[in-house]
Amino acid sequence: MPTTPPTKDEFAQLVIAHIRDTGVSDEISYDPEEFLVVVTGEWKSTIFLDNAYQEYCSFSHEDRPNSLRRFVRGWLDAHKPTPEEYADIKPDILPAVRSRSFFESARLRMMISGDEDTYLQYQTIGDDLGLGLVYDMPDSMKPISNKELELWGATFYEALEAARENIRELRPQIVGPKEGEGVYVFTTNDGYDSSRLILLDLIRQFQVKGDYIAMAPGREMLIVAPWEKVVEIVGEMVTPMGMYPERYKVEGFPTAEQLAATGNELEER
Helix, strand or coil: CCCCCCCHHHHHHHHHHHHHHCCCCCCEEEECCCCEEEECHHHCEEEECHHHHHHHHHCCCCCHHHHHHHHHHHHHHHCCCCCCCHHHHHHHEEEEEEEHHHHHHHHHHHHHCCCCCCCCCCEEECCCEEEEEEEECCCCEEECCHHHHHHHCCCHHHHHHHHHHHHHCCCCCEEEECCCCCCEEECCCCCCCHHHHHCHHHHCCCCCCCCEEEEEEECCEEEEEEHHHHHHHHHHHEEEECCEEEEEEECCCCCHHHHHCCCCCEEEC
16 A cells, blocks of 8 residues: 655645545646646635645545545635624634734735735734634634624624633643643644633643743644743754844744653643
C-alpha cells in the first residue's frame, strides 16, 4: 500500500474528483502555478490548496481520505447561506485565533475578486496573531465577514463577546502537571484550542512559575508554559523585540513533548 504523499498536481486532481463526487457540475479548472482550483457558475469560488495539501501530507495513508473529505465538506459548507437573524446564529459564533496573514490574505483575495468592501474583521493579539469570528457548523467553520455583521445589526465586539461566552461552554481537554508547577497543553482537538488563548480567567488558574508564555502554533494546539522553560528549550529562537524589552519574538516553536518534559508526572485535567 503506497505511503508516499501525492505531488501537488496529484492532490489538486484528488480535490477536483472529490468535488465532482458531491454533485458539483460547474466548470472546474486548476492553476498549477498558484496551486489553486477555480470553480465557476453557481459554486463560483477560488480554492487555495496550500494548507489543505500540507495537512493531507501530514496524515498517515489511512487518515488522508478523511482529511480530504473534511476539506471539501468545509468548502461546501462555506457556500451555505448563514442565518439571516442574529438571534439564530448567536449561539454558533465562536472566536478564531489565526495568524494575521490569514485575515490580510483573505482581504486581498476579496479585493482581487472585486469585493473591496468585504473583509474579515479582527482584533490584533501581539504582533503576529489576530482574533476573528467564525460560524461553527457540525463539520466545518465559516469565517464571518463585516457584511454579515452588518446584515445582523451586530457590531464586531458584540459578536466577539457572544463568541467568548460560547467557547466557555465547550469543555477543553488539558494535559498538565499532576502536582506543582509546569507546562499545560490543550489537546481538545476541536479546532478551537488556539482560540482558548482568550480565556484568561482559565489560563490564570494554571500553576506557572514566573511569566506566562502562551504559544499557538496552529489552531489545534495551545501551550502555556513558564518563561524560563521556553527559554531553556528554544534558546536563541526567543529574542527581545527591540524597544519593547518585555515582549519577545519566538522564531520557532518547541514540540509538545519537549515542553512536557518538565520532570513532573502529567495527567489530563
